Amino acid sequence: MPIARAYAVALLGVDGHVVEIEADLGKGLPKFHLLGLPDASLHESKDRVRAAVVNSGFTWPNEKIVLALSPAALRKTGSGFDLALACAVLGAGEVLPQAELDGTVLLGELALDGRLRAVRGVLPCLIAARDAGMRRAVVPEAMLAEAALVEGIEVHGAAHLADVLSFLQGACELRRPAPPADDVVPEPPDLADVVGQDDARHAIEIAAAGGHHVLLIGPPGTGKTMLAQRFVGLLPRLAPPEALALAAVRSVAGRLPAEGVLSTVAPFVAPHHSSSMAALLGGGSGIARPGAVSLAHRGVLFLDEAPEWGASLLDSLRTPLEEGEVRLARADGTVQYPARFQLVLAANPCPCAPAHDRDCVCPSLVRRRYLGRLSGPLLDRVDLRARMFPVTALVATGHSEDTATVRARVLAARGAAAERWGVLGYRTNAEVPGPVLRTRFGLPRDVVRPLDAGLRSGQLTARGADRALRVAWTLADLAGRDRPDADLVETALFFRDRRAA
Amino acid sequence: MAAKDVLGRRGEDLAARYLERQGLVILSRNWRCRHGEIDLVATDSTRLVVCEVKTRSSTRYGEPAEAVDARKVARIRLVTNAWLKAHGVRWVPVRFDVLAVIAESGAPVAVQHYEAAF
Numbered sequence: 001m002p003i004a005r006a007y008a009v010a011l012l013g014v015d016g017h018v019v020e021i022e023a024d025l026g027k028g029l030p031k032f033h034l035l036g037l038p039d040a041s042l043h044e045s046k047d048r049v050r051a052a053v054v055n056s057g058f059t060w061p062n063e064k065i066v067l068a069l070s071p072a073a074l075r076k077t078g079s080g081f082d083l084a085l086a087c088a089v090l091g092a093g094e095v096l097p098q099a100e101l102d103g104t105v106l107l108g109e110l111a112l113d114g115r116l117r118a119v120r121g122v123l124p125c126l127i128a129a130r131d132a133g134m135r136r137a138v139v140p141e142a143m144l145a146e147a148a149l150v151e152g153i154e155v156h157g158a159a160h161l162a163d164v165l166s167f168l169q170g171a172c173e174l175r176r177p178a179p180p181a182d183d184v185v186p187e188p189p190d191l192a193d194v195v196g197q198d199d200a201r202h203a204i205e206i207a208a209a210g211g212h213h214v215l216l217i218g219p220p221g222t223g224k225t226m227l228a229q230r231f232v233g234l235l236p237r238l239a240p241p242e243a244l245a246l247a248a249v250r251s252v253a254g255r256l257p258a259e260g261v262l263s264t265v266a267p268f269v270a271p272h273h274s275s276s277m278a279a280l281l282g283g284g285s286g287i288a289r290p291g292a293v294s295l296a297h298r299g300v301l302f303l304d305e306a307p308e309w310g311a312s313l314l315d316s317l318r319t320p321l322e323e324g325e326v327r328l329a330r331a332d333g334t335v336q337y338p339a340r341f342q343l344v345l346a347a348n349p350c351p352c353a354p355a356h357d358r359d360c361v362c363p364s365l366v367r368r369r370y371l372g373r374l375s376g377p378l379l380d381r382v383d384l385r386a387r388m389f390p391v392t393a394l395v396a397t398g399h400s401e402d403t404a405t406v407r408a409r410v411l412a413a414r415g416a417a418a419e420r421w422g423v424l425g426y427r428t429n430a431e432v433p434g435p436v437l438r439t440r441f442g443l444p445r446d447v448v449r450p451l452d453a454g455l456r457s458g459q460l461t462a463r464g465a466d467r468a469l470r471v472a473w474t475l476a477d478l479a480g481r482d483r484p485d486a487d488l489v490e491t492a493l494f495f496r497d498r499r500a501a
Numbered sequence: 502m503a504a505k506d507v508l509g510r511r512g513e514d515l516a517a518r519y520l521e522r523q524g525l526v527i528l529s530r531n532w533r534c535r536h537g538e539i540d541l542v543a544t545d546s547t548r549l550v551v552c553e554v555k556t557r558s559s560t561r562y563g564e565p566a567e568a569v570d571a572r573k574v575a576r577i578r579l580v581t582n583a584w585l586k587a588h589g590v591r592w593v594p595v596r597f598d599v600l601a602v603i604a605e606s607g608a609p610v611a612v613q614h615y616e617a618a619f
Contacts, residue, residue, distance in 0.1 A: 029599060029618045030567050062564050062613070 004091025006101045007134065008084035009125035010076045012287060013328075013335030014248045016121075016128025018105070020070045021081070023088035028064035034085075036069030039077040039286065039332075048079070048110050049086045056114035056162040061093040075332045077286060079109035080119040083138065086110060086161060087168065100168040105129040105137040105153075114161035116140040123251035126150040127244070138164055141175060148177030149247060149262045188233035188265075192402035194223045195391050201227070203386035203495060205406050208234035209413035210474030211430035212467075213321070213343040213381060215306070215374075218388025219353050224346040227388075228270075228302045231344060233403045234410050235266040235299070242298045245338055249294045267299030269341075273308040281316055281326050288328035288335050293320050296341035306345040307373040314378050317343065321381050342430075345382065347371065355390040383430075383467045384495045413477035429473045434466035443469075447486045450493055459497065468492045512556025512602040513540055519600065519612050525550060534583040537576045541600075542584060548594035551581050556602040565601040566615055574619050 004023045009016045019036075032046050054060050067085060069076055084106040090096050107125055109117040122143040127150055129137055136154035139147045144157030156174035158164045166172045194201070200216055204227055207214045216224045238246065243264045250256040257263075271280060271292040278284060282291035293301060303309060320326045324340035350360055350367040360367070418427045420441075426432045432441075451468060454460030460468070471492035472484035479488070517527055525543040532539050541552040553573070555565035574597075581595060599615040 027615070027617075029569055029615055030564050062566070 002092045002094055004088050004096070004098055004101060006084040006088035006091060007103075007105050007129075008081045008107060009105060009128050010074055010081075011078075011121045011124060011128075011252065012074075012333060013337055014121075014124045014245075014252055014290075015335075016125045017071070017074060018129055018132040018134065019074070019076060019081070019084075021084050021088045022068045022070065023085075023092035024066045024068075025061050025063045025092045026066065030062050031064045033064075033066045034069070035067065036072040037075045038069065039075065041079055042076055042081060045079055045082045045085060045110075048112065049082055049089065051112040052082070052110035052114040052161050053086050053090065055112060056160070056165070058090060058095060058165070059093070061089065065089060065092070075287075077332070078119065079117075080107050080121075080125070082110040083108040083116065083161070083164065087164070090165065096165065096168050100170070103133075103135040104168075105134045106164070107137065107143075108140040108158075110161060116158055116160060116164070118142040120254045121248075121252045122146050123149060123244075123256065124248040126153055126155070127248065129153060138167070138174065144175060144177050146247075146251060146256055149244065186265075188403065189226070189230050190403045191230045191233065191406055192400045194226050194230065194400065195394070196400075197223055197227065197388050200224075200386040200388045201401070201406075203384045204231055205234065205410060206471065206474050206478065206495070207231070207342065207344075207384055208406075208410045209478050210383075210417065210470060211342060211428035212383035212471055212474065213345075213430075215345040215347065215379070215382045215385045216388055217347050217349055217371075217385065219355050219357070219390055220348060221355070222388040222391060224388055225302075225304055228300070228304075228344045228346060229268065230403065231300050231302075231342075232266050232268040234407050236411055236414060237264040238266060238298055240264075246297050246299075249290045249297055249337060253290045253295060255295065267296050268302065269296035269299065270302040270304060273303070273305050275313070277313060277316060280313055281320070282328050282335075282337055284330070286330060286332045288330045290337045291326075293317065293326060293339040293341060294337040297338045299341060300344055301341040302344045302346070304346045306347045307370050309373075311373055311375060314373075315375055318377055318381065343382065345374070347374070380461055380464055381467070383471050386495070409478060412480075413474065416477045416480075417473070429470045429477070432470065432473075434463070434469075437466060437469050437473075443484065443489075447484065447489055449486065450490050454493065454497070460493075464496065468496050471495060508558060508604065509554075509556050512604065513554045515556075515602055515604075515610060515612065516552065516554040516600040517541060519614070520550070520552065529584065532580070532584055534580055534587070536579045536583055539577055539580045539584065542581075548596055549581075549585075549590070550596050550598055551577065551584075552598045552600055553577055554600045554602060556604060558603075559605055560603065565603060566599050566613065566618075569599050569618070 002025050006021045008019050010019045050060055087106055091101050109119050111117055118140045122139055123146050126137055126147055130153040138156045138158055141157040141159045147155045155177055158174050167174045203214055218224055243262050269292045280292050282288050320339040325336055326339045327334055327336050350362045350370050352362050417429050451465045455465055472489045475488040476484040520543050525545050527543045529542040540554040543550045555568055557565040596617050597619050599618040601613040603611045
């Protein structure tokens with residue numbers, strides 16, 4: 001009794017699981033059974049696969065076919081199994097040799113005429129396949145560039161089911177990926193474009209150097225958005241594992257650019273304030289898809305007009321801010337997506353927001369309420385608050401520093417931090433847990449006295465004190481000192497503590 | 502007689518001859534009752550073989566055997582019970598077969614035998 005095995009990958013979030021597809025041809029009336037928790041779209045692939053095989057000029061076995069997807073308890077979803085199902089059936093029909101199916105992952109949706117269609121999430125699928133010891137993969141030609149980003153697995157791209165079959169029969173070769181093109185970095189907008197705003201520039205620089213979160217407050221048109229967009233230019237390039245993790249999230253979200261270049265530029269994600277919880281954190285039915293916080297992994301999440309955001313949306317950011325990941329529970333299981341982003345919030349000081357604050361016509365209660373929409377617990381996690389001032393002259397009087405200059409300082413400070421925390425496995429000041437800051441790297445009493453005072457008077461939470469301490473370390477790194485002194489701790493508190501409005 | 506019935510008739514003749522060549526004895530052809538009809542009833546002297554014959558002139562609308570669905574299976578079982586009662590057969594092992602006949606014009610007739618199909 002012929003049994004054939006083919007391999008595909010099931011995705012649960014960004015985690016892939018290799019799925020073994022067994023095909024068994026047996027006696028009985030012609031029928032097609034699909035076992036192993038397939039969802040509706042996978043059930044439909046029965047008819048797709050059959051039409052594709054017949055229209056590619058192959059004979060569909062006129063027997064009872066049982067296809068089992070294993071592990072059977074794992075829910076499988078989507079159309080990416082089509083190619084593997086077709087090959088398993090043809091393997092059982094002894095059209096394909098089993099030796100060629102072993103160690104080969106087959107991904108792709110089939111059109112009725114046998115063309116291979118692109119599927120989402122090829123990148124994380126191939127990472128999982130490689131880690132499971134698969135030696136090669138066949139993917140739709142359109143996904144070849146994305147697939148080539150994964151090293152350590154032989155990747156082939158096919159346009160048609162017939163091509164895949166003759167490739168597996170050893171009759172022809174498939175397209176191989178072109179050598180990866182150099183990552184051409186689009187020049188990010190330059191910091192020198194922003195007129196004035198020394199205070200906010202300084203805050204941005206500290207944030208970039210230490211990985212801190214920032215709140216920018218100022219009247220409209222003073223360059224809050226401009227500054228936030230220029231923030232990414234100050235950040236270092238992503239290391240290959242980080243870039244791959246980000247690419248995996250983008251791949252699952254269907255947002256990976258087709259050129260197939262592993263982007264090492266830190267992402268900048270700016271969702272609109274009408275976004276839903278699902279768009280922000282990730283969501284959707286069945287298995288949750290990644291949201292803005294995950295697409296901003298290792299980059300910047302910019303929330304413009306922060307008080308316009310719903311309070312529950314803003315507060316939902318608290319968990320990912322602390323943990324660097326989101327866990328989303330849906331009907332078909334809980335998925336985890338990385339979400340280690342830097343938060344940049346921008347806000348007007350009040351709803352009427354005139355250029356000069358003295359012209360404000362809002363009643364004081366309205367003013368207080370407006371910024372009060374940013375909840376205490378959220379603001380407690382924002383390390384730096386900067387005011388922005390109305391621009392008084394179109395041509396800047398002083399010289400505005402450009403991105404390259406500031407970036408050099410940021411990278412030097414990050415280098416110093418990485419060297420200090422390297423033994424503990426942290427790279428930025430923002431990642432270092434509080435206990436480490438207080439014990440192993442504890443500062444003398446007289447240096448942390450301002451923090452003690454703040455804690456005693458109730459102006460500072462314990463978390464706030466830790467966060468101020470981290471900013472102080474960043475200030476020391478930027479100043480080229482080996483540890484912060486009392487002045488820097490005061491400065492850190494000053495950046496944190498100023499009442500927003 | 503409509504063309505499809507002629508085809509079906511030809512298929513059943515072929516099927517009957519096929520079964521006889523296999524050494525079976527045909528007991529009834531096109532036996533009808535109020536529940537419906539069974540195409541062939543035969544025996545290999547140890548058990549009853551109830552056979553559904555499905556004839557098609559091409560596979561454009563699918564394989565003939567695919568047309569035997571759950572409803573048809575249920576009907577065949579029902580009519581078989583009626584046949585057993587009508588012929589006073591008490592207890593006998595029954596095998597249900599499907600014979601798929603493809604009679605394409607200009608090609609030799611193909612017969613596929615699904616033994617104990619359901």
